[in-house]
Each structure stands twice: as C-alpha cells, then as structure tokens.
Amino acid sequence: MVWIHIVGGGVAGLSLASELSKHPILPGTVVVSDPNINARDDRTYSFWSDRDCSNFLPGTSQYSKWVVSAKNRSVTQTGTNWHYYRISGRAFFEKCKKVIERHPQCFLNNEAVVSKPSAKYVFDSRPPAPDRFRAYQSFVGIEFKCEHNFAMDIALLMTNMRTEDSGLYFEYMLPITDTSLLIESTYFGAMPGDMKNLEKNSLEWIKNNNLTGQVIRKEQAHIPMGLRPSTNDDWGIPIGARGGMTRASSGYGFMNMRSWAKITAKKLTSGQPITRYRPPLLETWMDLQLIKIIQKKPQHLPKIFLDMAQKTKGDDFASFLTKARPLNALQVITSAPAKPFLKSIIQMIQEK
Structure with a gap:
C-alpha cells in the first residue's frame, strides 16, 4: 500500500515530496500524481522573504523596491530586510524533480486521478471549484523579449490601479533580464475576470511603453x-x-x-498526527474584511492600497502581505482608510 499519495504537482505537493525525499528511509512509498507533471x-x-533567496534557483530575480500607483499618485517602497523574488515554474519543478526522483521510494507520475487514491495519507491539491471562491484574482501574464530601460531592482507591483466592471484592475511588471520582462494585467472582483480583456490590457501596456520584441510565453x-x-469533496x-x-x-x-511542507514532513516521518492547515485567526479576519470591500466597495481599493504603502515601511508592508502578525497587522490597519474597514467591522457585528 502507498504510504502517501499527493494529488497535484503544485508548490505544496512538490515541496512536501521534496522534504520527504531528504529522509533516506521512509515508512512506505510516496507518489505525486499530476496529468501535466512536466508542463x-x-x-x-513570486514572493517576499526576509531571508536571502537570490541563489534559491538559477535565474532567480530579486527586487529591493516595489511601486504602487493609481492615476497621478505613486508610492515606491524599499525593503531593508525584506525583498521581492521571482522564480520560474520550470526551474522550481526541475529542482524538486531532481530531489524526488533520486529517492527509491518516491515517484512522480504523469497521470490523472479520478477518484480518491488508496493510501495511508492523501494530500489533495486539485484546484478548488469556482463556486467556492469568495472573490477572484484573475490575471493574464506575458513574458516579453525586448530591449528595455527598466531598473532591474524595482518591481512594478500594483500600477495604474483603477476600478472598472465592479472590480479593481492593475498592471504588474517584473524585469527578468536586460532583454526580457513579465507583464501581467490583474483583476480583483466578486466574479472571474475576462481573460481576453486582461490579455488586451497586457498587450496595450507593452505598446504604450514603446516596446518591440517577441512574446516568449503566456500564463x-x-x-x-x-x-x-x-x-466534503476533499480527498484526504x-x-x-x-x-x-x-x-x-x-x-x-x-x-x-514551503514552510508547511518542512513541518509536515517532520511530523509524518516521526509518526505525529497530521491535521489540515488552518491560517491564523487574525489573518483570516483581516482578509475577510478586504474581501468584503472587493465584493461591495471596490472603488475604495486604490486608496486603501496606496495609503497602506504610503504610511508603512517596506518591510512591514511585505511582511503583512506574506503573513499577518499582530504588530504589523496593527500598523497596516491604522495606515489604511478607516471608513471602509469600520463599515465592514460594523456589518460583521450586525451579522452575529
């Protein structure tokens, strides 16, 4: 019998399999199944970290500054201990694959799983059904090969924020090399974004910045x-x-x-009980307040994000968007416009 079956080869599944592969002898076999395992x-x-991740993978990009903007207002933050990083999905997969496949008890299977596998532990990373989404982050990204003059250490994080179609739109750009960049048009809303419109926005950004070159890939x-x-549709x-x-x-x-995978691998190999992941209560509560604003008052979002960026230090902003801790959460709450959050809190109290 299979000891662990991981359904889906995303970050969580590959990270867990990689961590388990570091143990020479396992209680049984570990299987990762994905219908497009090599794609x-x-x-x-992309992620923030307060540890140096510049050598995490070949081709990792590091950014010490990031920009948030809307209309005629722009804020540039600088990280002191925190930096923003970009890695390619291919490079991450190849690193995990190398570790996993050299272990005799671990296997990467290019296969579709249509029912719950038989294993002592099943970890399910299938995409959740859209009807479970409270709100949507939709994006279309284009990696573009071109000559450009953008600073290599600055990420255009949320630029040209504007509200249309009952949601928030913005552009996100990361320079990858002197001759390539990634541009994404992103939408936050209660309904899924129109992918054709988002792709059009990305292409218009390229045109408006007078860039000529070649599309390398899309995501x-x-x-x-x-x-x-x-x-109750989860498998394990x-x-x-x-x-x-x-x-x-x-x-x-x-x-x-990545952090969850390390902790869980240690628990599994030492026979400790495994429970499902639960985000911190403070983080859950704060995120729900923002989701309510996305659902009902998206026109407030540009000011919320700009005020947060204007009134907080780069490290606090990065830390908060990664994982809300009491101190930086308080700093971010007090920096954001009070009215939308107060309305959300009052509504939550009335609902109880």
Whole structure:
C-alpha cells in the first residue's frame, strides 16, 4: 500500500515530496500524481522573504523596491530586510524533480486521478471549484523579449490601479533580464475576470511603453481570494490553494507552502498526527474584511492600497502581505482608510 499519495504537482505537493525525499528511509512509498507533471512553463512564482533567496534557483530575480500607483499618485517602497523574488515554474519543478526522483521510494507520475487514491495519507491539491471562491484574482501574464530601460531592482507591483466592471484592475511588471520582462494585467472582483480583456490590457501596456520584441510565453489563472467551506469533496487533507494556503487578500502562498511542507514532513516521518492547515485567526479576519470591500466597495481599493504603502515601511508592508502578525497587522490597519474597514467591522457585528 502507498504510504502517501499527493494529488497535484503544485508548490505544496512538490515541496512536501521534496522534504520527504531528504529522509533516506521512509515508512512506505510516496507518489505525486499530476496529468501535466512536466508542463511547468505556464507559471511564475513570486514572493517576499526576509531571508536571502537570490541563489534559491538559477535565474532567480530579486527586487529591493516595489511601486504602487493609481492615476497621478505613486508610492515606491524599499525593503531593508525584506525583498521581492521571482522564480520560474520550470526551474522550481526541475529542482524538486531532481530531489524526488533520486529517492527509491518516491515517484512522480504523469497521470490523472479520478477518484480518491488508496493510501495511508492523501494530500489533495486539485484546484478548488469556482463556486467556492469568495472573490477572484484573475490575471493574464506575458513574458516579453525586448530591449528595455527598466531598473532591474524595482518591481512594478500594483500600477495604474483603477476600478472598472465592479472590480479593481492593475498592471504588474517584473524585469527578468536586460532583454526580457513579465507583464501581467490583474483583476480583483466578486466574479472571474475576462481573460481576453486582461490579455488586451497586457498587450496595450507593452505598446504604450514603446516596446518591440517577441512574446516568449503566456500564463493565466483565476486564483481564489478566500474559499467558502468545503462541501466534503476533499480527498484526504486539502493543501495548496484548495487548503487555504494562499493568502486570501493577496494570493501569495509560495513561502507559506514551503514552510508547511518542512513541518509536515517532520511530523509524518516521526509518526505525529497530521491535521489540515488552518491560517491564523487574525489573518483570516483581516482578509475577510478586504474581501468584503472587493465584493461591495471596490472603488475604495486604490486608496486603501496606496495609503497602506504610503504610511508603512517596506518591510512591514511585505511582511503583512506574506503573513499577518499582530504588530504589523496593527500598523497596516491604522495606515489604511478607516471608513471602509469600520463599515465592514460594523456589518460583521450586525451579522452575529
């Protein structure tokens, strides 16, 4: 019998298998199943970290500054201990694959799983059903080969923020090399964004910045901004976005999943009980307040994000969007416009 079966080869599943592969002898076999196990050129992973991750993978990009802007207002933050990083999905997969495949008890299977596998532990990272999304983060990204003059250490994080179609739109750009960059048009809203419109926005950004070159690849996704409770359709323990490991207010989850994988691998190999991931209560509460604003008052979002960036230090802003801690959460709350949050809090009290 299989000891551990991981359904889905995303960050959480590959990270867990990689951590387990570091143990010479395991209680049984570990299987990772994914119908497109080798297709990893369609994604980019970005994250903040207060540790030096510049050598985490070949081609890792590091940014010490990030920009938030809307109309005629722009804020540039600088990280002191925290930096922003970009890695390619392909590079991450190849690193995990190398570790996993050299262990005689670990296997990467290119296969679709249509029912719950038979194993002592099943970890389920299938994409959650859209009807469980509280709100949507939709994006279309284009990696573009071109000559450009953008500073290599600055990430255009949320630029040209504007509200249209009952949601928030913005552009996100990361220079990768002197001759390539990633531009993404992103939408936050109660309904999924229109992918054709988002792709059009990305192409218009390229045109408006007078860039000429070649499209290397495209990536797109709908990411849940918070999940409604599961209707018992999980196979075992839900992980990844399905398990609530991506931050509901921002979509960031890479470092959280990596940390979870290390802890869980130690528990599994030492026979400790395994329970499903639960985000901190403070983080959940704060994210729910922002989701309510996305759902009902998205026109407030540009000012909220700009005020947060204007009134907090870069390290506090990065730390908060990665994982809310009491001190930086308080700093961010007090820096944001009070009215939208107070309305949300009053509504929450009335609902109880």
